[in-house]
Amino acid sequence: MFRFLPKKISFNDTIEDSEKHLIQLKGVVKAFKTEAGDFLALKNVNLSIGIGEFVGVIGKSGSGKSTLINMITGIDRPTRGEVFVANNPIHRLNENRMAQWRGLNMGIVFQFFQLLPILTVIENVMLPMDFCNLYNPRQRKEKAIQALAMVGIAEQANKLPSQLSGGEQQRVAIARALANDPPIIMADEPTGNLDSKTSAIVFEVFEKLVASGKTIVMVTHDADLAKKVTRTIIIADGKIIEEFLTKTFPALTQSQLVWTTSKLKTLKFAQGSSIINQYEPAENFYIVTKGEADVWVKTKSGKDYHVDHLKRGDYFGGICLIRGCPSLTTVRADSKGALEVATLDKDSFDQFVKVSPATREIIQKTSDQRYQSLYDLIEENNHVDPSLA
Numbered sequence: 001m002f003r004f005l006p007k008k009i010s011f012n013d014t015i016e017d018s019e020k021h022l023i024q025l026k027g028v029v030k031a032f033k034t035e036a037g038d039f040l041a042l043k044n045v046n047l048s049i050g051i052g053e054f055v056g057v058i059g060k061s062g063s064g065k066s067t068l069i070n071m072i073t074g075i076d077r078p079t080r081g082e083v084f085v086a087n088n089p090i091h092r093l094n095e096n097r098m099a100q101w102r103g104l105n106m107g108i109v110f111q112f113f114q115l116l117p118i119l120t121v122i123e124n125v126m127l128p129m130d131f132c133n134l135y136n137p138r139q140r141k142e143k144a145i146q147a148l149a150m151v152g153i154a155e156q157a158n159k160l161p162s163q164l165s166g167g168e169q170q171r172v173a174i175a176r177a178l179a180n181d182p183p184i185i186m187a188d189e190p191t192g193n194l195d196s197k198t199s200a201i202v203f204e205v206f207e208k209l210v211a212s213g214k215t216i217v218m219v220t221h222d223a224d225l226a227k228k229v230t231r232t233i234i235i236a237d238g239k240i241i242e243e244f245l246t247k248t249f250p251a252l253t254q255s256q257l258v259w260t261t262s263k264l265k266t267l268k269f270a271q272g273s274s275i276i277n278q279y280e281p282a283e284n285f286y287i288v289t290k291g292e293a294d295v296w297v298k299t300k301s302g303k304d305y306h307v308d309h310l311k312r313g314d315y316f317g318g319i320c321l322i323r324g325c326p327s328l329t330t331v332r333a334d335s336k337g338a339l340e341v342a343t344l345d346k347d348s349f350d351q352f353v354k355v356s357p358a359t360r361e362i363i364q365k366t367s368d369q370r371y372q373s374l375y376d377l378i379e380e381n382n383h384v385d386p387s388l389a
């Protein structure tokens with residue numbers, strides 16, 4: 001039987017791969033029962049968030065942002081799939097265990113601050129310590145003042161929440177989230193109810209927390225704030241937009257990203273196996289998503305030249321689709337391990353470059369450069385190949 005003792009995450013003993021996987025969602029589906037049948041708010045979400053990341057979650061209203069946050073905080077459970085935080089299976093914890101574990105390890109900030117109106121500011125901040133029975137009463141007070149000082153409102157400690165402005169109340173909520181010094185902060189539109197000046201102050205507090213080693217996942221509608229986080233996750237219609245797409249093709253609009261994600265298919269190739277072969281017809285556009293690949297060209301004399309090494313986010317195959325020529329090179333998964341690529345078939349690729357001329361231009365430019373260096377290489381080696389002329 002699975003036994004679980006709520007305890008504070010210790011990065012030394014529970015995290016094996018400290019770079020990755022502090023938060024992991026695997027195949028998460030969330031269905032809500034409605035009169036019209038099951039509604040899928042999350043559709044097979046896979047996600048991995050590492051220690052110290054500052055993640056912004058963006059997407060239209062109703063896209064599934066809060067549902068995603070609730071899966072990670074354990075406020076709600078997935079219908080299918082798994083959620084791990086620091087290797088703890090959140091989806092398997094009962095509510096009591098989850099609440100205790102969350103109290104130790106996660107600070108949660110909501111859009112509507114959810115402070116208790118009859119308690120003073122400092123009493124609100126001390127609540128999580130009381131709940132988890134951490135520290136003695138004197139220490140609790142000290143810690144609460146420290147947390148309030150961190151968000152710049154220690155002098156308001158004895159007021160009631162109703163005596164504070166919205167921005168100040170949100171800072172109290174953040175101080176409460178910090179009370180137990182949790183390594184993870186989850187915030188669902190923490191600035192949704194604040195003016196832009198106050199939002200900037202709250203955001204600065206988050207930046208300081210990330211600098212001090214915390215991991216923050218923040219839902220936001222604020223496009224300016226979304227630009228400042230270290231990683232953006234776009235969610236649309238219950239699905240996470242492939243992040244490599246956002247990075248590789250920054251000119252794509254959100255709706256183009258959504259469309260492209262829906263057309264991408266993942267293919268896996270074993271170490272050393274070829275994805276495309278020189279002279280064979282080009283049928284797909286490929287983007288490397290995992291692993292690395294080598295690009296080879298065979299000259300007329302039969303000699304193989306290594307011309308390029310492709311990493312995550314690099315793409316190939318586009319120029320042949322644009323020009324309508326066979327493959328000029330052979331691309332193989334490298335010798336280090338398996339390769340995963342996301343592919344668009346020819347029709348989808350044609351549509352993809354048609355709707356985003358800026359993206360077409362980037363692909364064209366990259367490909368022209370590659371074509372030129374390929375040609376130079378062949379010429380240099382004095383083996384001019386008719387197919388390249």
Ligand SMILES: Nc1ncnc2c1ncn2[C@@H]1O[C@H](COP(=O)(O)OP(=O)(O)OP(=O)(O)O)[C@@H](O)[C@H]1O
Nearest residue numbers: 032033034039041060061062063064065066067068
């Ligand atoms: N308890 C529920 N029962 C039925 N449907 C729900 C429930 N909770 C959420 N949904 C639906 O799931 C979808 C995603 O909701 P969610 O609250 O995650 O959206 P969101 O991206 O946070 O939106 P917003 O930006 O408006 O906060 C919506 O269509 C919503 O109507």
Ligand SMILES: [Mg+2]
Nearest residue numbers: 065066067188
């Ligand atoms: Mg929401």
